[in-house]
Amino acid sequence: MSNNSKLFCLDGVSDKNSETLNVMLPSLEKLALEYHITNVYQTCYSIEGLEESLSTLLYEDRNFRDYEIIYFVFQGRDNNIIIDNYLYSFEEIAEFFEGKLTNKRIHFANTLQLDLDSETAQYFLDVTGAISISGYRNPAPILSTIIDNPFFSLCQEYDDATDIVEELFEKYGALAKGMGFVLYC
16 A cells, blocks of 8 residues: 555535534544545445435545545445344445445444454455455444544555554554444455
């Protein structure tokens, strides 16, 4: 990865007047200032908003290929993402993003407990073209930004998923284990 990575953060909010921006903004600012990772933040509160955000990124942003990490901050349960009070399975999300996430690292904040079986993870990677999908298995009383930002920094530093995971566990082992960090590739 490059020394100046780019990250696209898509935050699923319950309505367009949500206060979530106030929670994510300091973390994204720190990501830019401390880790030198340029980022774009966008909210969506409907499946149409998700589609519009993705279309804008794919077809109007000429720098899309430079975005190495797609960071999803969505509520969810049982490996389903909640958008506008509807549950979308990973298979549905994969089909929605079919072929559109080639060479991207997909990361989910701990607002969704990610515990995929190997078949579902591989299906998501194959259909979307993503090189990895990561997140956390365990619920935690804190937002995962405390470990997300160092993880994104490691993604900038290393290309190999094994190196990223080993470094993350070496530097943040107790937190990574406690939150149940998982990476599928």
